[in-house]
Amino acid sequence: MHPDDPIVLGFIRHSFVARVATRSRSGLPGLTPLWFVVEGGSFFMGTSKAALAVRNAAANPEVAILLDGEAAGRSEYVLRVGGRARVHAGFPTWRVLARLALKYYLAPAAARVELAHASQWRLRQRYYAQGRAAVIEVVPEKAELLHRPD
Amino acid sequence: MVPVSLRRDGGKLWIGIDPGVPVDRETPVPAVVVVDDGRYWFELRAITWRGCLVSATAPPAILGVALSWFEFLVERSVSWDYATLHEDF
Numbered sequence: 001m002h003p004d005d006p007i008v009l010g011f012i013r014h015s016f017v018a019r020v021a022t023r024s025r026s027g028l029p030g031l032t033p034l035w036f037v038v039e040g041g042s043f044f045m046g047t048s049k050a051a052l053a054v055r056n057a058a059a060n061p062e063v064a065i066l067l068d069g070e071a072a073g074r075s076e077y078v079l080r081v082g083g084r085a086r087v088h089a090g091f092p093t094w095r096v097l098a099r100l101a102l103k104y105y106l107a108p109a110a111a112r113v114e115l116a117h118a119s120q121w122r123l124r125q126r127y128y129a130q131g132r133a134a135v136i137e138v139v140p141e142k143a144e145l146l147h148r149p150d
Numbered sequence: 151m152v153p154v155s156l157r158r159d160g161g162k163l164w165i166g167i168d169p170g171v172p173v174d175r176e177t178p179v180p181a182v183v184v185v186d187d188g189r190y191w192f193e194l195r196a197i198t199w200r201g202c203l204v205s206a207t208a209p210p211a212i213l214g215v216a217l218s219w220f221e222f223l224v225e226r227s228v229s230w231d232y233a234t235l236h237e238d239f
Binding site: 016017021028029030031032033064066070071078080104105109110113114116117120123124127147148 | 151152153154155166167168180181182183184186188189190191192193194196198216217232233235236237
């Protein structure tokens with residue numbers, strides 16, 4: 001299945017968390033749930049420079065992403081996207097940041113959750129200040145539907 | 151990376167995999183299993199287990215026969231729940 005296939009685009013539109021599978025230089029598997037947005041055909045995931053997914057993707061750029069399409073309701077299938085990763089030090093571009101903000105902070109459901117936890121914003125800020133930012137960009141190369149076991 | 155079924159039975163963790171997925175049954179297979187939940191920051195929570203899949207010669211009958219079942223031997227686990235973010239004094 002091509003990454004531009006309408007089924008793929010549907011999963012992207014209805015998914016909030018990407019499970020990102022990586023391998024270390026020695027081949028050990030890593031699996032990290034990350035927020036994502038798609039911009040210009042690439043997946044962008046912001047995280048910490050010290051995160052396992054970042055270190056693995058820098059050492060071994062072949063990665064896979066699993067999407068549930070959870071916002072569309074439970075499906076019989078999940079989508080696996082294979083691609084090549086590039087790691088960028090620092091924060092995402094303004095366009096990617098804007099997409100992340102719209103999807104995860106400013107959408108009505110997101111804003112309700114944010115406001116309910118306003119007393120913890122300062123702690124979150126300190127949590128993020130502990131590390132340096134990095135972005136994993138994944139250029140998708142192939143996609144396939146996998147049956148979801150019960 | 152594949153979606154799996156996870157069961158706890160008899161104090162053990164069992165991983166069910168689609169029989170069409172090739173998995174080495176002769177030797178333990180290094181694996182990572184993630185169970186996660188939530189969409190927005192303060193809803194996000196997950197547990198990550200790192201360990202080995204070991205082929206089960208006689209998996210508990212309760213697991214059924216539709217999937218290939220492996221015992222999951224956990225070596226390390228990491229979990230988080232951002233809603234519980236707090237300060238320790």
